[in-house]
Amino acid sequence: xxxxxxxxxxxxxxxxxxxxxxxxxxxxxxxxxxxxxxxxxxxxxxxxxxxxxxxxxxxxxxxxxxxxxxxxxxxxxxxxxxxxxxxxxxxxxxxxxxxxxxxxxxxxxxxxxxxxxxxxxxxxxxxxxxxxxxxxxxxxxxxxxxxxxxxxxxxxxxxxxxxxxxxxxxxxxxxxxxxxxxxxxxxxxxxxxxxxxxxxxxxxxxxxxxxxxxxxxxxxxxxxxxxxxxxxxxxxxxxxxxxxxxxxxxxxxxxxxxxxxxxxxxxxxxxxxxxxxxxxxxxxxxxxxxxxxxxxxxxxxxxxxxxxxxxxxxxxxxxxxxxxxxxxxxxxxxxxxxxxxxxxxxxxxxxxxxxxxxxxxxxxxxxxxxxxxxxxxxxxxxxxxxxxxxxxxxxxxxxxxxxxxxxxxxxxxxxxxxxxxxxxxxxxxxxxxxxxxxxxxx
Numbered sequence: 001x002x003x004x005x006x007x008x009x010x011x012x013x014x015x016x017x018x019x020x021x022x023x024x025x026x027x028x029x030x031x032x033x034x035x036x037x038x039x040x041x042x043x044x045x046x047x048x049x050x051x052x053x054x055x056x057x058x059x060x061x062x063x064x065x066x067x068x069x070x071x072x073x074x075x076x077x078x079x080x081x082x083x084x085x086x087x088x089x090x091x092x093x094x095x096x097x098x099x100x101x102x103x104x105x106x107x108x109x110x111x112x113x114x115x116x117x118x119x120x121x122x123x124x125x126x127x128x129x130x131x132x133x134x135x136x137x138x139x140x141x142x143x144x145x146x147x148x149x150x151x152x153x154x155x156x157x158x159x160x161x162x163x164x165x166x167x168x169x170x171x172x173x174x175x176x177x178x179x180x181x182x183x184x185x186x187x188x189x190x191x192x193x194x195x196x197x198x199x200x201x202x203x204x205x206x207x208x209x210x211x212x213x214x215x216x217x218x219x220x221x222x223x224x225x226x227x228x229x230x231x232x233x234x235x236x237x238x239x240x241x242x243x244x245x246x247x248x249x250x251x252x253x254x255x256x257x258x259x260x261x262x263x264x265x266x267x268x269x270x271x272x273x274x275x276x277x278x279x280x281x282x283x284x285x286x287x288x289x290x291x292x293x294x295x296x297x298x299x300x301x302x303x304x305x306x307x308x309x310x311x312x313x314x315x316x317x318x319x320x321x322x323x324x325x326x327x328x329x330x331x332x333x334x335x336x337x338x339x340x341x342x343x344x345x346x347x348x349x350x351x352x353x354x355x356x357x358x359x360x361x362x363x364x365x366x367x368x369x370x371x372x373x374x375x376x377x378x379x380x381x382x383x384x385x386x387x388x389x390x391x392x393x394x395x396x397x398x399x400x401x402x403x404x405x406x407x408x409x410x411x412x413x414x415x416x417x418x419x420x421x422x423x424x425x426x427x428x429x430x431x432x433x434x435x436x437x438x439x440x441x442x
Contacts, residue, residue: 049161377406
């Protein structure tokens with residue numbers, strides 16, 4: 001299932017962030033305290049009606065004061081118009097209708113998608129009075145609200161939830177089909193890389209309908225292996241590289257990651273790995289996807305005097321949470337090592353799908369604990385009774401023990417590293433669930 005996107009747009013200081021916080025308070029924002037995972041708190045999960053949705057607060061966008069505010073407002077509206085499933089336009093009842101408000105509403109109207117006018121800061125006792133200029137716009141879905149205090153929000157939430165698209169099932173693919181999402185910030189060469197892959201003489205390519213709006217998935221076959229290349233809105237779009245849309249590239253990645261097995265994280269190999277690179281890659285990690293890191297534009301590395309080890313160090317420093325992912329340098333322009341991508345994806349998928357027998361798993365943990373015993377907890381010795389694999393995609397293991405709360409995160413990491421040393425798991429996250437288990441008397 002794909003998660004619907006609701007965008008909140010509006011001028012500065014109209015209450016967008018306050019509304020965002022109200023809508024997402026029942027569900028924590030998408031954050032992660034893993035070292036190296038960077039987060040912009042402009043994305044949050046919320047329950048609208050009975051649907052889980054992704055709320056986008058465009059107020060999280062950095063405002064470039066050298067540009068006119070009107071341009072920023074229109075740009076946000078155009079993004080919301082193109083990418084969101086529905087839009088909430090927030091205006092300020094106290095300051096009245098402004099030119100930027102009207103421009104934003106006009107842009108959102110062009111999409112034909114559901115949108116709602118939230119007239120904020122309606123704090124009168126009746127909570128119904130709004131300035132006549134807002135009423136004269138003739139927008140049926142106009143809601144007087146107080147984002148800070150709550151009145152009017154229930155009606156807005158119910159109307160928004162009813163406007164969301166129906167849930168769509170993923171198309172049926174063979175179990176052996178590998179679904180790939182090519183993700184990364186703008187201007188790293190994703191589109192060129194995708195086109196180079198599809199133009200390979202060794203690939204058999206065809207288009208199939210995707211489950212996301214305005215998306216086409218591409219089926220390709222290589223050496224008898226079928227792949228689905230998941231396209232996201234904007235993956236081939238040219239000329240939109242502003243700061244605003246750079247932030248929203250994360251949303252494109254989210255939409256693709258919901259449906260993929262392996263995420264190909266594309267970086268620009270001749271520049272420093274950025275916070276935005278880490279943000280996009282972090283979502284792949286959070287969602288437990290197999291990962292391959294590609295350093296594109298490697299044809300320019302000699303000119304820039306960059307060595308492979310130097311690039312790997314950059315990746316290791318900024319993307320420490322993806323230390324398990326293979327790193328490959330390529331050039332979409334010249335075709336350098338592009339033919340290595342699909343074989344590498346296939347290897348990652350095999351690791352992502354691995355099953356370990358219970359006996360082999362427990363032998364691994366017993367050996368690891370013998371070499372580095374668990375510490376005591378509240379004066380008592382801890383014991384791991386047994387472990388078993390509970391799922392694949394990614395490999396997930398459940399350990400039954402007496403005091404799971406006593407395991408320090410560093411020892412949990414030691415156990416995961418022991419699994420990697422024994423079984424590999426190259427390119428895939430490994431999940432470890434610690435569960436309480438009472439000792440059974442014999």
